[in-house]
Amino acid sequence: MRIDYLPEPMLIIFGGLPGTGKTALARELARQIGAVNLRIDSIEQAILNSGLMSPPINEAGYLAAYAIAEDNLRIGRMVVADSVNSLAVTRDAWLAVAGRAQVGAVEIEVVCSNAEEHRRRVETRVSDMKLPGWRDVLSREYHAWEREHIVIDTAGRSVEQNVEAIRMLLDSLKTAGKNPHS
Numbered sequence: 001m002r003i004d005y006l007p008e009p010m011l012i013i014f015g016g017l018p019g020t021g022k023t024a025l026a027r028e029l030a031r032q033i034g035a036v037n038l039r040i041d042s043i044e045q046a047i048l049n050s051g052l053m054s055p056p057i058n059e060a061g062y063l064a065a066y067a068i069a070e071d072n073l074r075i076g077r078m079v080v081a082d083s084v085n086s087l088a089v090t091r092d093a094w095l096a097v098a099g100r101a102q103v104g105a106v107e108i109e110v111v112c113s114n115a116e117e118h119r120r121r122v123e124t125r126v127s128d129m130k131l132p133g134w135r136d137v138l139s140r141e142y143h144a145w146e147r148e149h150i151v152i153d154t155a156g157r158s159v160e161q162n163v164e165a166i167r168m169l170l171d172s173l174k175t176a177g178k179n180p181h182s
Contacts, residue, residue, distance in 0.1 A: 009073050011098040012170075015085025016110035017142060018132050019122035021154035021162070025110060026082035028163045035078035038065045062090055066097050073101035086142040106173065107149035108166060114155035 016022045030037035044061035069079045098105035112118035122134045152162050
């Protein structure tokens with residue numbers, strides 16, 4: 001039996017290189033479970049659009065997202081955080097948010113194991129904000145994940161298939177009474 005809604009607050013932390021499909025997965029998962037969806041790219045673009053800062057904005061978007069996530073977790077909302085999350089320090093900061101709010105957290109790394117497919121996605125994305133090119137993706141600093149987390153490979157699978165897999169994994173964690181980061 002699948003749980004249609006995860007009743008207790010939890011922070012679901014997505015990470016992965018640009019173009020792997022994490023935003024599509026995060027949006028759909030948040031929609032299905034009724035969670036708050038926090039996308040770092042949207043927050044950073046709003047900061048830039050304000051005219052108060054110019055690139056690089058460094059950690060400003062992440063700091064805003066951490067505060068918004070914590071506020072929502074404290075009032076009992078599920079939160080899905082969508083960011084590249086390429087550095088251990090940002091991953092640790094997300095877990096600290098969950099810790100301060102006294103809720104569980106699950107980390108999900110989204111990868112695309114098919115390099116041609118990944119490149120095609122990066123080069124054909126359409127957005128109202130500036131997106132990194134393939135060279136930017138390849139040269140981005142990206143630290144390996146060093147603790148237990150879920151890995152979702154989007155190569156050859158639809159958003160629906162991947163979200164279903166994530167939901168099943170989340171359900172199995174709940175059923176087993178396990179939360180990797182609680």
